[in-house]
Amino acid sequence: MAEVAPIRIEDPSDPRIAAFMSIKERDLTGRQGRFIAEGTVVLRLLAAAHRAGRGITAEAILLLENRLAGLAELLAEFPADVPVFVADARVFDAIAGFNMHRGVLALGRSDAVPDRDALIAALPASSLVLAACGLSNHDNMGSLFRNAAAFGVDAVLMDAASCDPMYRKSIRVSVGSVLTLPFARQGTAAELIERLHAAGFAIWGLSPRGETEVTEIPPAQRVALLVGTEGEGLPQAVLSAVRTARIRQRPGLDSLNVAMAAGIALHEVARINGRI
Amino acid sequence: MAEVAPIRIEDPSDPRIAAFMSIKERDLTGRQGRFIAEGTVVLRLLAAAHRAGRGITAEAILLLENRLAGLAELLAEFPADVPVFVADARVFDAIAGFNMHRGVLALGRSDAVPDRDALIAALPASSLVLAACGLSNHDNMGSLFRNAAAFGVDAVLMDAASCDPMYRKSIRVSVGSVLTLPFARQGTAAELIERLHAAGFAIWGLSPRGETEVTEIPPAQRVALLVGTEGEGLPQAVLSAVRTARIRQRPGLDSLNVAMAAGIALHEVARINGRI
Numbered sequence: 001m002a003e004v005a006p007i008r009i010e011d012p013s014d015p016r017i018a019a020f021m022s023i024k025e026r027d028l029t030g031r032q033g034r035f036i037a038e039g040t041v042v043l044r045l046l047a048a049a050h051r052a053g054r055g056i057t058a059e060a061i062l063l064l065e066n067r068l069a070g071l072a073e074l075l076a077e078f079p080a081d082v083p084v085f086v087a088d089a090r091v092f093d094a095i096a097g098f099n100m101h102r103g104v105l106a107l108g109r110s111d112a113v114p115d116r117d118a119l120i121a122a123l124p125a126s127s128l129v130l131a132a133c134g135l136s137n138h139d140n141m142g143s144l145f146r147n148a149a150a151f152g153v154d155a156v157l158m159d160a161a162s163c164d165p166m167y168r169k170s171i172r173v174s175v176g177s178v179l180t181l182p183f184a185r186q187g188t189a190a191e192l193i194e195r196l197h198a199a200g201f202a203i204w205g206l207s208p209r210g211e212t213e214v215t216e217i218p219p220a221q222r223v224a225l226l227v228g229t230e231g232e233g234l235p236q237a238v239l240s241a242v243r244t245a246r247i248r249q250r251p252g253l254d255s256l257n258v259a260m261a262a263g264i265a266l267h268e269v270a271r272i273n274g275r276i
Numbered sequence: 277m278a279e280v281a282p283i284r285i286e287d288p289s290d291p292r293i294a295a296f297m298s299i300k301e302r303d304l305t306g307r308q309g310r311f312i313a314e315g316t317v318v319l320r321l322l323a324a325a326h327r328a329g330r331g332i333t334a335e336a337i338l339l340l341e342n343r344l345a346g347l348a349e350l351l352a353e354f355p356a357d358v359p360v361f362v363a364d365a366r367v368f369d370a371i372a373g374f375n376m377h378r379g380v381l382a383l384g385r386s387d388a389v390p391d392r393d394a395l396i397a398a399l400p401a402s403s404l405v406l407a408a409c410g411l412s413n414h415d416n417m418g419s420l421f422r423n424a425a426a427f428g429v430d431a432v433l434m435d436a437a438s439c440d441p442m443y444r445k446s447i448r449v450s451v452g453s454v455l456t457l458p459f460a461r462q463g464t465a466a467e468l469i470e471r472l473h474a475a476g477f478a479i480w481g482l483s484p485r486g487e488t489e490v491t492e493i494p495p496a497q498r499v500a501l502l503v504g505t506e507g508e509g510l511p512q513a514v515l516s517a518v519r520t521a522r523i524r525q526r527p528g529l530d531s532l533n534v535a536m537a538a539g540i541a542l543h544e545v546a547r548i549n550g551r552i
Contacts, residue, residue: 146532149526151525247543250425250428253451253453254451263536264540267540271524276524
């Protein structure tokens, strides 16, 4: 068990915790690969990702002082050279906003730039992939990852037009799944579809006008479920290049939220293929 | 078609649009039954609710001037005595924040205080109810309503510990379903369960430790799906009083988000009972 010697911060402008300053406003993402992890569940997954040694490292931890005692076990999962800063409520609030973050924060760094084609090449013979094009909402992105983890997805693949999953809010909504699920965000939707086809994937685009009900998607060794932007959904050019699936619902309403639709479809596909 | 004569607002402090001031910060809800509707889809449902005459009325509409032309048809769905205010970007922004609301807002009033038992008594012989206890997150509340509408739920019933669905953000996330789906928020979870049992409902509590898979819930004339608080889920006392159902997922992870779990379960139950 690593020994944890917390460093007390008395001044919100202390340069040692500068990276945590005003993270709510700054929406820290992607800058030199830095990201913010919030809450104990996400911190646990950060520790796991750090130990796994695939390019994600923890750089510093910042805790509200009264959280320290209850987190000894979790802190011991991090290497001893990851500094643990503690601050009282006034200082913590001035740094990051207590109500926002419940007193548990970590700064992480991602050095791996995951390559889509390498990721596809490394997938097991029996695989489930979640693919997305043009997904621009960070909440939905986080929710997609949370669902993907729950239903045993092997990798999340996005086009370059999709937003960055390493954004603070996506990580939080994903409950840390962004840190543990392999993903790549690269190229166009057309390229992604072509690569998945070449790798033997049956690709199913989700659309309210899809031809097959999600409950009737036939089992296959390699299945990719593809979702589109909020509002618009998948463009016609994409829908023409794949098979299409729909979720039955009452007519005349706005379609389901994209993350909700993906969750329902993943649940079905994972059951059909015996993955859960 | 009602004739629309928009009233130009030049001063953000004009008392006629006082109800719209700083709605982001004030989180308008429940005060004299007032609520805020945002965006064209929600406005359309507000117009429908107003015409239905069940206690929901539109009081005023506030538009960014460049949205006016495109909305003539929608505005005509409101009675002519509902004032339509327009403002330019600078004024609109000072009132309500343009980026937040995309230039389309309405103020509504709800005079109906829906009574749980009256609502249960009025349900059709074949019914699907979504019930919630202790649901405190407004996003999840809105998402529950959106799913409930998509899968043909007849009423949403909540205990008094659940948050108010008429809160601005819930209405927005529900894409207006809060304005059209009958709901009641009253009493304890125990009372709610007792009333639903008495009305012949098979009540299924969703829990990661549930006994029956959601895909195996037997068909029934009257089914109620019951969900609990974020994080904790349904308390043991509630789980002991109902039948329990689970969603299969990968072990060792945080459970699904409550709205996601409800969406997946509603999709299954609605299919099993031929409601979609």
